[in-house]
Amino acid sequence: MNVLITSAIIVDPKSDFHNETVDILIEKGKITNIAKNIKNPKNYKEVTFENLHVSQGWFDSSVSFGEPGYEERETIANGLKTAAHSGFTSVALNANTNPIIDTSSDVAFVMNKAQGQAVNLYPIGALTKHSDGEDLAELFDMKNTGAVAFYDYQHPISNPNLLKIALQYASNFDGLVLSFPQESKISGSGVMNEEAMSTSLGLKGNPALAEALQIARDLFILEYTDGKLHIPTISTSKSVDLIRAAKQKNLDVTCSVAIHNLVLTDQELQHFETKFKVLPPLRTPSDIEALIEGLKDGTIDMVTSDHNPMDIEHKKIEFDYAAYGTIGLESAFGALNKVLTLKKSVDVLTSGKERFGIARSPISVGNTADLTLFTPNGNYTFSKEHIVSTSTNAIFDGKPMKGRVYGIFNNNQLILN
Structure with a gap:
């Protein structure tokens, strides 16, 4: 799968781009480029979110x-x-x-x-x-x-x-x-x-x-x-x-x-x-x-x-x-x-x-893309509508939350909320 993630703040101390706002180009499941303002001539799917952060x-x-x-x-x-x-x-x-x-x-x-x-x-x-x-x-x-x-x-x-x-x-x-x-x-x-x-x-x-x-x-x-x-x-x-x-x-x-x-x-x-x-x-x-x-x-x-x-x-x-x-x-x-x-x-x-014993994949060019996409900002109250599980025994039901998950990219698949 080919994806261009735009304007993402990298949160990964093992990456050369830690704390930088960059674009991330993923082709066939691998990170092929990390830079400011990557062009998208092949019309890959673009992933853009407000205050997007990306970590391992x-x-x-x-x-x-x-x-x-x-x-x-x-x-x-x-x-x-x-x-x-x-x-x-x-x-x-x-x-x-x-x-x-x-x-x-x-x-x-x-x-x-x-x-x-x-x-x-x-x-x-x-x-x-x-x-x-x-x-x-x-x-x-x-x-x-x-x-x-x-x-x-x-x-x-x-x-x-x-x-x-x-x-x-x-x-x-x-x-x-x-x-x-x-x-x-x-x-x-x-x-x-x-x-x-x-x-x-x-x-x-x-x-x-x-x-x-x-x-x-x-x-x-x-x-x-x-x-x-x-x-x-x-x-x-x-x-x-x-x-x-x-x-x-x-x-x-x-x-x-x-x-x-x-x-x-x-x-x-x-x-x-x-x-x-x-x-x-x-x-x-x-x-x-x-x-x-x-x-x-x-x-x-x-x-x-x-x-x-x-x-x-x-x-x-x-x-x-x-x-x-x-x-x-x-x-x-x-x-x-x-x-x-x-x-x-x-x-x-x-x-x-x-x-x-599980290998980690830092956010670097040439590595397999194993990424979590999220924002640390935004407050909300956790409720039944946020539950994906079959069961609903949620200890945090009705409790305040901070930050939201946008999705993941892993195993050459993009899953977004």
Whole structure:
């Protein structure tokens, strides 16, 4: 596909044109020219938007689509469409399907379903068979088929010896192990953050201690094994402190935070709305402050929408019994852009690729075009009309947003909103 993007502000520190306003010529999926006022004698499709910014394509390290098994929540095709309209050119797919993605054939299935799409899909294989925490899954075979990491989505590894063995085994083929940060015996049946709000609402609490204990344990095991660990969706100030100290010891650890944990607090639950029931739970303002500081100083490596569609039958029920999860792709940039600078927002939306072994493509002549088109300006309120997902369990419904996604160019395809 041939496209001329006009008057675009490049946001890419790895590009020679960073912070410059230029035209970008793309021919057959590759960037062939970047300059001021490129002529268009061949009448290529021109892409022009108000206050257009262009960055490397964004990456989300934690999305769930449902297929296979839960297609009523989200199919792979519609999930990738949602990602494209949300500005993401690459996503890592969690294994929480039915059946669980725990074999090489399961990995091949979801990769085949994503063929020909504008958005790249990278499967995360389950760490244990059926994600039941008992026996390791086919890690090496899944890696060879295309899995970029191994994770029992939102299932803590209760057996410390299993994590030890997983880190040691995966290090033989540079495998990335993910461990959900929650000590289940401490969190118990808690459904929200354990603080004053949980007491006033009469809901069982999930204390910050449960997250910190699990992370402390995992980091001790990581140091012992000299493995490679990613801790997804941290949510507390103590977690930031623990990971910061581990990085100062040069342990091979990275972590992410869900965007809703950067913006919303447990005060949102005062009306028992189940759209705010997420895992890890929404925490306190002091936790948010620490998480944002952790992003700024590099302790937290990336953000994620933690997009997890749920059908209405699992959300429109009593709070204690409602399923965890929110959709988040469509609101990701608008919410993040309210709490971080533009430079930092783009950085944490793109920097996770290397950790998951995914090549980045700087905005330079000769490189494949892997681009996100957006504006950081403009305020609006997120509502149902902005949802592309099949499910509508949106934690940011009714919340203020800043900035809009115009679309993406990737895999020689242009997707515009």
